[in-house]
Amino acid sequence: MMRFSLLPLVGVIASAALASDVSHGAFAIERLTVPPVTLIDQYAQEQPFHGPLTEGQVLVINFNYTTCESICPIGNDVMADLDDMLSNEAPVRLMSITIDPGRDTPAQMRKAADTFGASERWAWLTGSPGEVSRLLAAFDADYANIVLHEPVFLVGDLGTQQFYRSQSMPSPEELAGLVGTLIR
Numbered sequence: 001m002m003r004f005s006l007l008p009l010v011g012v013i014a015s016a017a018l019a020s021d022v023s024h025g026a027f028a029i030e031r032l033t034v035p036p037v038t039l040i041d042q043y044a045q046e047q048p049f050h051g052p053l054t055e056g057q058v059l060v061i062n063f064n065y066t067t068c069e070s071i072c073p074i075g076n077d078v079m080a081d082l083d084d085m086l087s088n089e090a091p092v093r094l095m096s097i098t099i100d101p102g103r104d105t106p107a108q109m110r111k112a113a114d115t116f117g118a119s120e121r122w123a124w125l126t127g128s129p130g131e132v133s134r135l136l137a138a139f140d141a142d143y144a145n146i147v148l149h150e151p152v153f154l155v156g157d158l159g160t161q162q163f164y165r166s167q168s169m170p171s172p173e174e175l176a177g178l179v180g181t182l183i184r
Helices: 016-024 070-085 106-115 129-138 172-182
Strands: 028-032 037-038 047-048 056-062 092-098 122-125 153-157 162-166
Touching: 016 122, 037 129, 056 070, 056 129, 070 172, 092 106, 092 129, 106 122, 153 172
Parallel strands: 056 092, 092 122
Antiparallel strands: 028 162, 037 047, 056 153, 153 162
16 A cells, blocks of 8 residues: 555645535534444554543544555545644544454554554554444444445544544545534
8 A cells, every 4th residue: 555645636625614514514413322342453452442542532533444445545545644734732533443353453454554654643443343343333334345335534522422424535624624623
């Protein structure tokens, strides 16, 4: 996988345009209840989804798998560009959650994280198929056919259970603008 920048392709989105996008359907707002699940990060460490991994953080979540040759690398580039845009002090956790936990081992997740230059704020998560399936179902991101999956990005926090969903490929600027409105 080669990382390429999407920034020249997407342009800069002003805050006013983001507010318009949120209210006009680029992002849909919803309330999501997330079950207590434990996943495994790219360092092979167990991570309870409710806990230090997510507490006090605005979450930006995408769903992918490491052997994807279609939209996953593009979504990962969006996340990488967002990671580069955010200040180190921002209370934001980026999460890439596999949709193929039967094949995506922590080592494979680590290799993908390294490929996309993931900072410490960006968790690449896998786990048992049962735990991952429960989480995907809670996020309404349960993929019947992983090869033909659509992009899904979620931005929100577990405390309020309020999330903004995009089922298209948002720009890093759109995500950063939305994150900015959610940081308290």
